[in-house]
């Protein structure tokens with residue numbers, strides 16, 4: 001039986017996203033936030049800029065979220081029972097910084113084909129219109145990939161500042177989540193987010209993405225963790241999970257994976273952004 005209800009699956013099929021899905025308590029979310037902030041305090045560059053990827057490889061609590069059985073049950077309802085984790089991203093918006101995310105489709109520059117994958121956005125803090133939650137253009141996943149301008153613009157939290165122009169904001173839906181809840185979204189749904197105008201940080205831990213074992217990386221090389229089921233395809237190298245916070249070996253592994261990611265994200269681009 002599917003973990004997501006038939007209404008939730010219908011929402012995903014019709015709109016390209018589903019939310020809110022309850023995963024853990026606000027207290028647990030605070031514990032996870034503390035671990036993120038501990039890493040930031042100890043080694044600031046570890047989570048900054050292009051360091052923001054794959055923090056689950058150095059943080060046991062983020063690893064626990066990535067392999068959380070409720071998250072995986074919901075993901076299984078969408079992509080089936082053989083699930084790989086192919087990366088994570090921390091999307092942090094601090095108050096008084098000009099961070100935003102332009103409207104884009106994840107599938108455009110990520111190299112994961114076919115699109116039998118889904119992205120989980122887990123709220124470590126509340127996420128709402130005031131602090132710049134994600135906004136989805138409902139139904140846009142049914143179209144093909146759209147043209148993106150590569151703006152490399154200041155404040156844009158995407159690698160290339162990739163932007164789909166003229167998205168009608170009035171047709172977008174804010175994904176309002178409380179800390180400990182998550183949303184799932186489709187590889188081709190158009191989405192973005194605005195500035196954080198609150199007095200606190202907005203932290204999203206994004207598993208980008210959960211892929212089915214039949215998905216290939218066509219632009220470079222990703223390593224993966226087997227999250228559930230069996231992998232009869234073996235398209236990707238497998239990597240382990242951390243048992244301590246920020247061990248030297250795990251930090252080296254994260255660095256290696258992130259270097260590979262840069263190759264993928266900037267494939268064919270003459271310019272490089274800061275992420």
Ligand SMILES: O=C(O)CCC(=O)C(=O)O
Pocket residue numbers: 091101106119121132133134191192193204206208
């Ligand atoms: O966190 C955000 O505001 C945007 C995140 C995003 O674009 C994504 O998870 O695909």
